[in-house]
Amino acid sequence: xxxxxLHLSGTDGAGLRAALGDLRAExxxxxxxxxxxxxxxxxxxxxxxxxxxxxxxxDLPLFTLAPPGAPGPDRAVYPERRPGGFRVYLAVADxxxxxxxxxxxxxxxxxRAVTVDLPDGRVPLHPDxxxxxxxxxxxDRDRPALLHQLDLDEFGELVFTDVRRAVVRSRARLEPAAVxxxxxxxxxxxxxxxxxxxxxxxxxVEEARGGISLDAPEQRIVPHGHGGYALEYRVPLPVETWYAxxxxxxxxxxxxxxxxxxxxILRTRPAAPDGAVGRxxxxxxxxxxxxxxxxxxxxxxxxxSPARRAxxxxxxxxxxxxxxxxxxxxxxxxxxxxxLLRGAGYTAFDGDPPGPAAVRHAALADDYAHCTAPLRRLxxxxxxxxxxxxxxxxxxxxxxxxxxxxxxAEMARGAARADAAERGAADLVRTAVLRGRVGEVFDGWVVxxxxxxxxxxxxxxxxxxxxxxxxxxxxxxxLPLGGPLRVRLAAAGPGRTPPRFTPA
Numbered sequence: 399x400x401x402x403x404l405h406l407s408g409t410d411g412a413g414l415r416a417a418l419g420d421l422r423a424e425x426x427x428x429x430x431x432x433x434x435x436x437x438x439x440x441x442x443x444x445x446x447x448x449x450x451x452x453x454x455x456x457d458l459p460l461f462t463l464a465p466p467g468a469p470g471p472d473r474a475v476y477p478e479r480r481p482g483g484f485r486v487y488l489a490v491a492d493x494x495x496x497x498x499x500x501x502x503x504x505x506x507x508x509x510r511a512v513t514v515d516l517p518d519g520r521v522p523l524h525p526d527x528x529x530x531x532x533x534x535x536x537x538d539r540d541r542p543a544l545l546h547q548l549d550l551d552e553f554g555e556l557v558f559t560d561v562r563r564a565v566v567r568s569r570a571r572l573e574p575a576a577v578x579x580x581x582x583x584x585x586x587x588x589x590x591x592x593x594x595x596x597x598x599x600x601x602x603v604e605e606a607r608g609g610i611s612l613d614a615p616e617q618r619i620v621p622h623g624h625g626g627y628a629l630e631y632r633v634p635l636p637v638e639t640w641y642a643x644x645x646x647x648x649x650x651x652x653x654x655x656x657x658x659x660x661x662x663i664l665r666t667r668p669a670a671p672d673g674a675v676g677r678x679x680x681x682x683x684x685x686x687x688x689x690x691x692x693x694x695x696x697x698x699x700x701x702x703s704p705a706r707r708a709x710x711x712x713x714x715x716x717x718x719x720x721x722x723x724x725x726x727x728x729x730x731x732x733x734x735x736x737x738l739l740r741g742a743g744y745t746a747f748d749g750d751p752p753g754p755a756a757v758r759h760a761a762l763a764d765d766y767a768h769c770t771a772p773l774r775r776l777x778x779x780x781x782x783x784x785x786x787x788x789x790x791x792x793x794x795x796x797x798x799x800x801x802x803x804x805x806x807a808e809m810a811r812g813a814a815r816a817d818a819a820e821r822g823a824a825d826l827v828r829t830a831v832l833r834g835r836v837g838e839v840f841d842g843w844v845v846x847x848x849x850x851x852x853x854x855x856x857x858x859x860x861x862x863x864x865x866x867x868x869x870x871x872x873x874x875x876x877l878p879l880g881g882p883l884r885v886r887l888a889a890a891g892p893g894r895t896p897p898r899f900t901p902a
Contacts, residue, residue: 413830414517414518414619414627414826414830415518417826418516418517418518418823418826421516421819421822421823421826422516422521422819424822425815425818425819425822426815427514427516427521427815427819428521429519429520429521429522431506431525432502432506434502435502435503435506435525436525436527437502438498438501438502438503439496439503439524439525439527439528440525440527442495442496442497442498442503442528442532443496443527443528443531443532443533444532446495446496446532446542447494447495447496447498449492449494449495449542449563450563451562451563451790452542452563452564452565453545453562453563453564453565454564454565455487455489455543455545455564455565455566456540456565456566456567458476458487458489458545458566459476459569459589460474460475460476460487460489460535460566460567460568460569461474461475461476461568461569461570461571461572461589462474462475462535462537462568462570462571462572463475463571463572463573463574463577463637463638463641464571464572464573464574465573465574465575466573469513469520469522469529469530469534469773469774470529470530470531470533470534470535470536470773471491471534471535471536471568471571472490472491472533472534472535472770472771472772472773472774473488473489473490473491473535473645473770473771474488474489474535474543474566474568475487475488475489475593475641475644476589477589477592477593477596477644478589478592479592480549482551482552483549483550483551483552483553483557484549484550484552484554484592484595484596485547485548485549485550486546486547486548486550486596486644486647487545487546487547487548488545488546488548488644488645488648488770489535489541489543489544489545489546489564489566489568490543490544490545490546490648490769490770490772490778490782491533491534491535491541491542491543491772491773492533492541492542492543492544492563492772492782493524493528493533493772493773493779493782494779494782494783495533495542496528496532496533497779499797500797503524503525507523507524507776507779508776508808510523510776510812511523511775511776511777511808511809511811511812511813511815512774512775512776512809512812512813512815512816513773513774513775514815514816514819515816515819516819516823517619517823517826517827521819522773523773523774523775523776524773528773529773533773534773535566535568536568536571537568537569537570537571538567538568538569539567539568540565540566540567541565541566541567541568542563542564542565543563543564543565543566544561544562544563544564544782544785544786545561545562545563545564545566546559546560546561546648546651546652546785547559547560547561547562548644548647548648548651550596550599553599553602553603554596554599554600554602554603555603556647556650556651556654559651559654559655559789560789561652561655561782561785561786561788561789562786562789562790563786574635574637574638574641575635577590577637578635578636578637581594581636581637590637593637593640593641593644594636594637594640596640596643596644597636597637597639597640597641597643597644598640600640600643600644600646600647601639601640601643604643604646604762604763605696605700607763607764608696608763609696609761609762609763609764610695610696610699610700610761610762611639611642611643611646611761611762612699612732612735612736612761613633613634613638613639613732614634614732614733614735614736615631615632615633615634615729615732615733616631616632616633617629617630617631617733617827618630618631618632619827619830619831626830626831626833626834627827627830627831627833628831628862629827629831629862629863629864631729631730633729645770645771646762646766648769648770649665649766649767649768649769649770650762650764650765650766650767652767652769652781652785653764653765653766653767654765655784655785655788655789656751656767656781656784656785656788657751657765658788659784659787659788660747660748660749660750660751661747661748661749661784661787661788661794661799661802662746662747662751662767662781662784662788663744663745663746663747663767663777663780663781663784663802663805663806664744664745664747664759664765664766664767665742665743665744665759665766665767665768666742666743666744666745666758666759667741667742667743667759667760667761667762668741668760669760670695670741670760671741674737675695677845677846678695678734678735678737680843680844680845680846680858680879680880681731681734681843681845681858681865682698682731683843683880684842684843684845684858684859684860685727685728685730685731685858685860685863686727686860687702687727687728687731695735699732699735702728702731702732727860727861727863729863730863730864742759743806743809743810744768744777744805744806744809744810745806746802746803746805746806748799748802767781767785768781769781769782769785775809776805776808776809776812777805777809780798780801780802780805783795783798784798825896827864828864828865828866828890828896828897829890829896829897831862831864832862832864832887832890832897833890835887835890836887836888836889836890837886837887838886838887839884839885839886839887839902840859840861840884840885840886840887840899841859841860841861841882841884842857842858842859842860842868842882842883842884842885842899843857843858843860843880843881843882843883844856844857844858844868844877844878844879844880844881844882844883845857845858845865845880846879847876847877847879852876852877853869853870853871853872853874853875853876853877854867854868854869854870854877855867855868855877855879856868857883857885857899859885864897866896866897866898866899867896867897867898867899868883868885868898868899868900868901869898869899869900870900870901871900874901883901884901884902885899885900885901885902886899886900886901886902887899888900
């Protein structure tokens with residue numbers, strides 16, 4: 399699922415950075431690696447393991463797409479035309495050239511499971527000598543990869559998939575804003591126009607089957623006033639969502655391969671719990687986001703997605719390099735939508751595949767697997783090997799099969815740490831934005847009421863677009879769920895103290 403992306407921008411933010419440091423310590427998150435792990439990673443970077451059956455695919459003009467400052471890329475793409483449709487090559491970094499099963503590095507990645515993102519930096523899954531260096535698909539460097547071939551018909555439907563081990567060489571690391579400008583001006587070369595065309599077709603396929611992929615904005619924390627902070631948003635460009643559609647396509651193809659072979663691990667997600675959509679409706683109302691009667695959650699999210707809307711917009715909207723825009727409170731609404739996609743996990747199987755109800759990803763309305771981000775997720779290293787074996791009609795390696803039963807729990811522990819970091823960072827951001835405003839009165843909307851204590855709940859502000867707990871006190875009759883409420887900020891920091899409100 400998409401996570402809230404939070405970044406400190408344009409300020410040293412000493413106080414906020416100190417609080418984030420406390421959060422890291424509390425959660426046991428450290429970017430540092432044990433000496434034995436670093437030594438093994440440095441040795442592997444200098445001398446990757448030779449892997450069998452690799453083909454030379456350095457003639458493919460692959461490219462990566464990433465904004466400035468993004469981590470080392472773990473996938474590269476090249477689309478082309480074929481008779482009756484399209485062909486997409488997606489190269490994914492092959493970490494098994496660097497990680498020895500049972501070694502110190504392997505053990506550490508199983509402990510971490512995922513990269514954890516915080517506003518002041520990452521806690522990476524792999525040491526930078528690999529994640530930002532030898533394993534990353536950097537331009538003009540030969541790299542070991544798993545090369546996925548995805549053949550589509552003229553409507554964007556998948557008709558054939560293959561996976562093979564290969565050596566690849568990315569030709570360029572392109573910035574999304576520059577690519578979007580080329581596409582908008584008509585100056586883009588065919589691989590980029592095909593990326594757009596295929597991305598748009600895949601969005602139509604997704605919508606037709608009832609799926610929804612969320613284009614969550616990135617929040618930036620910027621200085622405001624005298625020692626205070628404000629929130630700005632960077633919304634994904636259309637080309638970024640089209641690039642993401644290729645990754646989603648690869649994940650559905652991987653799921654199909656593993657299900658057919660009878661051994662694999664899928665990304666699964668149940669339907670949203672009762673009440674979740676109702677809460678989101680109240681958040682939309684609080685933020686002034688239109689939700690017409692009878693319109694589904696998926697339709698509302700698509701209508702708010704900047705990548706699916708026409709350019710231009712009224713003053714005050716957040717512009718993108720492509721000219722599309724989204725109002726700040728709409729960006730806040732899209733971030734709230736990420737909460738509806740929680741509850742995802744992994745289902746491993748070896749033998750008879752589980753039934754459709756057990757493996758379906760409810761948000762995507764399809765079978766799906768994580769396989770395109772092995773620098774950020776442990777499970778992708780295993781999924782890649784399982785897909786390779788399935789495509790070759792071979793048995794999976796024994797070290798992969800032996801690890802399968804424990805992988806869902808390992809990934810769940812890693813996700814729990816990432817979730818805790820995200821929640822803690824969000825609390826810190828809310829506190830920072832409201833710093834110095836204790837005693838002020840705000841217009842809010844009650845979006846949640848505690849089931850056992852109707853005088854306690856959650857209030858959503860429109861300006862600034864943050865939420866926090868509200869307590870009407872023991873003598874009040876209750877909070878007006880779904881209704882407006884003027885609230886007074888009772889507390890907001892310093893440090894880790896989250897904002898608290900009382901009725902004004």
